[in-house]
Amino acid sequence: MIGYLGVDVGSVSTNLVVIDEETNVVSYIYRRTMGDPIHAVQNGLRELKELLPAEIVINGAGTTGSARYLSGVVVGADIVKNEITAHAVAASHVAPDVQTVLEIGGQDSKIIILREGVAVDFAMNTVCAAGTGSFLDHQAERIGIPIEEFGNYALKSQNPAQIAGRCTVFAESDMIHKQQMGYHVEDIIYGLCQSLVRNYLNNVAKGKELMSPIIFQGGVAANLGIKKAFEETLGMEIMIPKHYSVMGAIGAALLAKEKAGNKIESSFKGFSTSDIDFKTSSFHCKGCSNNCEIVKIEVDGEVLARWGGRCGKWEIEQT
């Protein structure tokens, strides 16, 4: 059986997906990055191997996410792509007529506008991460509700509370204040969802024409409260794809498949790469006053990759 691997290493989660020749998802892993992308990928590969049929042959591998270059070196990727393109590719694959993609992840949120299957515009949060997964995580923990239950609580709300959503710090103070005033917890949670949606639409989606069909993906799409708040605010139906949490990885796998074409030669290092000891180190270049921090990735003394400089003199990238 032939498969294509997609790896998406973000700030919060590390996702791995294998799709088959018919682009069906064979199996996937969604796990926390825990600030250690190399081990997250290695452990993810190990877990993924357990789930996959024994006879699988990986014919192409793609990486995406903020650690795409690093994870590209670790897995031996055939293609390294930014997460905006990867998400657009995955969304237009599951819904070819999609015109708007809302994506909210751990620390970033983006919007992609597509027309007739081609991305024509996009935006990503710049100055503020209010309303992304990390904040919701933090609030769920503070209130003492498992993050998985957060959305269900929101749906129970009858009179949502007004929560200041422009800044996460003020949103938190406002939530505490509302708790102390005696508001129901579900009203506070749904109020939070509404304010986060307002924030997203006023910042990330500012000036964009949101047209149906709309797809909502990324880890935060698990939160039904946010979905409902989007639908209420926009007055439009929102679709959540089956594999909403790993769409970036699916996009990377699709791109790897496209790149592979009929060729069978993949630079994928195999699942045993999880046993390799990748060493990373860094130093400050003294070549000029820029003082760039150069990062080096080595295996058994052999330098696999080096980057971080502004002038390019240290740069080595295998992929």
Add this chain to the structure above:
Amino acid sequence: MKITFPHMGTLDIILSDLFTRLDVDFVLPPKTTTKAINLGVKYAPEFACFPLKVTIGNLIEGLEAGADAVVMVGGIGPCRFGFYAEIQNKILHDMGYDFEMITLEPPMADIKDFARKCKKIASKKTLWQILQAVRIVWKKAVAIDEVEREVLKRRAFEKNSRDTTVAHKKGLAVLKEAITPYEIKEAREKALSLINEVEKDLRRCPLKIGIVGEFYALLEPYVNFDIEEYLGQKGIYLERAVYLTDWMGPSKKNSVMGIDSDELAKAAKPYLSHFVGGEGQTTVGHIVKFAEEGFDGVIQLLPFTCMPEIIAKSVLPKICKELDIPVLTLIIDEQTGRAGVITRLEAFIDLLWNRRKKKLSAVGC
């Protein structure tokens, strides 16, 4: 009196040359690096625009190196830039530096004041001598910009990454040494031929992107993450809206970019019908022009809190829709991470390629 001044792109080459000719004692601050930025961020107000922070950093380094006078340019438009010199003067004096601030306001505002200050800077020369020196150095400045314009266009075709950058550096070194008008002309030819000689792959059909926005963000490569070099190495043909001499030049005619300001204002009119300070209106005009010339996309660069560019940004959705041209806006300040900029640029390049492929397949290519 020992003069220092802030950096902005190739301004250091031009002013060093001018001051040397005029027998002015000056000290060049170290090139803008993280150190200058950190110094500026520490002493400038948090919500000041980014160029103010960086230039304060430059000036601190210049004063530390022994300068006791600062030359800055002023301004009379609604953009906060016109007030930079005043703020810098106050902040640096509050920090305890003893120096004199010489602010050159636009000559059309007060020609006598301008002449007096020029005379003050170059006290050993007559006004006539100053004028002669400026005329020659101006030729060099235009030559430097013209060479840069070619670099932006040709880097997309280089066979070996960084060859054009190396040729550009060599060309600038040649131009730096030129003294007489004849030598400047020769050096310009030499620099252009160095860039021409870089091994190229002319079969490429590169994406064409126009770069617009606030002049400092455009002209200072360190603050814009060397965006032009990055894009050029990704095989993208670039044209930039503003060059140093276009910005400093007294006339409406932008000799390097090649479009004069009346034409830009006319192009911008359906979207932004009046001057809003800084490059706000010309940015809009340039986007319209780039769209008309069939560019694949435009990148707008602005420092965080830049008012004129925010106004330009607010009319972008309409321009993009009516003229069918994608525009990527990048907002820069000390909080901006290079990784985030690269992610957006990569995605923008993918978007433009996919659009082009689709357009080609629509006409049956």
